Amino acid sequence: MTFRLEDYNFELPDRLIAKYPLSERHDSKLMVLHRGQGRWEHRRFCDLPDLLSETDVLILNDTKVFPARLFGKKPTGGRVEVVLLNFPRVEEEGRATSEALLRSSKPLRPGQRIIVGTDLEIEIMEGADDWIKKISLMYDGELLKVLETHGHVPLPPYIRRQDEDLDKKRYQTIFARNIGSVAAPTAGLHFSNALLERLKDIGVKIGYITLHVGYGTFAPVRTEDIREHKIHSEWIDVPSSALQLVRSAKANGSRIICVGTTTVRALEYVFKEHEKADSYSGPCDLYIYPGFTFRATDAIITNFHLPKSSLLIMVSAFAGRELILSAYNEAVKAQYRFYSYGDSMLILP
Numbered sequence: 001m002t003f004r005l006e007d008y009n010f011e012l013p014d015r016l017i018a019k020y021p022l023s024e025r026h027d028s029k030l031m032v033l034h035r036g037q038g039r040w041e042h043r044r045f046c047d048l049p050d051l052l053s054e055t056d057v058l059i060l061n062d063t064k065v066f067p068a069r070l071f072g073k074k075p076t077g078g079r080v081e082v083v084l085l086n087f088p089r090v091e092e093e094g095r096a097t098s099e100a101l102l103r104s105s106k107p108l109r110p111g112q113r114i115i116v117g118t119d120l121e122i123e124i125m126e127g128a129d130d131w132i133k134k135i136s137l138m139y140d141g142e143l144l145k146v147l148e149t150h151g152h153v154p155l156p157p158y159i160r161r162q163d164e165d166l167d168k169k170r171y172q173t174i175f176a177r178n179i180g181s182v183a184a185p186t187a188g189l190h191f192s193n194a195l196l197e198r199l200k201d202i203g204v205k206i207g208y209i210t211l212h213v214g215y216g217t218f219a220p221v222r223t224e225d226i227r228e229h230k231i232h233s234e235w236i237d238v239p240s241s242a243l244q245l246v247r248s249a250k251a252n253g254s255r256i257i258c259v260g261t262t263t264v265r266a267l268e269y270v271f272k273e274h275e276k277a278d279s280y281s282g283p284c285d286l287y288i289y290p291g292f293t294f295r296a297t298d299a300i301i302t303n304f305h306l307p308k309s310s311l312l313i314m315v316s317a318f319a320g321r322e323l324i325l326s327a328y329n330e331a332v333k334a335q336y337r338f339y340s341y342g343d344s345m346l347i348l349p
């Protein structure tokens with residue numbers, strides 16, 4: 001077990017970073033990692049029903065991405081990019097607050113305003129540094145509609161292109177319903193309606209939780225010792241229906257298969273901090289690194305993550321760093337597509 005950040009690094013050619021989704025969600029490659037046997041096999045995501053059984057329980061994150069990326073101008077004309085880090089909290093009619101990543105040619109100071117449109121202005125408030133600030137949004141009309149008018153799909157910067165019309169649908173899971181994320185729970189992007197129906201037909205039980213993806217999920221790890229990294233809190237809602245399903249499955253010896261690291265974090269947080277709760281809705285700041293005891297998760301469906309990221313550290317805690325990095329090197333050799341629009345991995349017990 002190692003806690004050096006550099007030990008969670010790997011080499012990835014730029015050509016393997018997926019810029020666009022495949023035409024069919026379930027056509028992605030699926031690396032099946034057999035954790036106990038220390039081996040892997042190459043499959044397709046549409047093979048998932050052949051890899052699961054009627055006793056398995058699948059837990060999905062039903063959060064919905066909102067258009068969190070805004071472009072505006074200072075009164076002097078300077079261009080500013082604003083990426084909201086949470087869905088704005090309405091304080092009063094026509095005014096809401098949020099935290100945001102800001103990018104401009106010069107640091108922005110409290111009191112400065114950004115003009116986004118005739119019906120939306122942003123005022124800079126206090127912040128932790130030059131880029132992350134608390135902001136106030138002043139708008140006319142319904143907040144979500146204003147954001148949909150001016151906002152863009154918040155594609156990750158490594159995709160290196162502007163968002164397009166197709167991203168409004170494809171950077172969203174088919175089961176997204178609770179709006180509040182600034183990034184997609186990408187492991188869920190591989191599921192099509194047809195595939196979900198096939199899983200239900202063989203008897204797989206499906207439950208839903210909500211984790212609104214924010215800065216905690218994609219914030220870079222900057223400490224040389226990974227244990228010193230502090231994760232930002234994100235909002236979760238784990239309803240009684242999901243907890244009852246998981247507890248019943250555990251009692252019967254069935255497998256809990258979490259779709260995505262966000263689902264893992266939400267369930268493990270509740271089982272660790274609120275073990276006897278009937279449900280939980282509130283902040284979650286659980287940071288999972290090697291040495292963590294998994295209480296709820298038996299298997300994980302996940303995408304391939306960035307080097308030295310908290311997500312790579314999490315799956316390393318689950319399956320072992322050496323096995324994960326060996327599997328990643330194999331994925332590079334096999335020309336898997338990486339990151340948000342890329343291929344997937346199923347980590348089995």
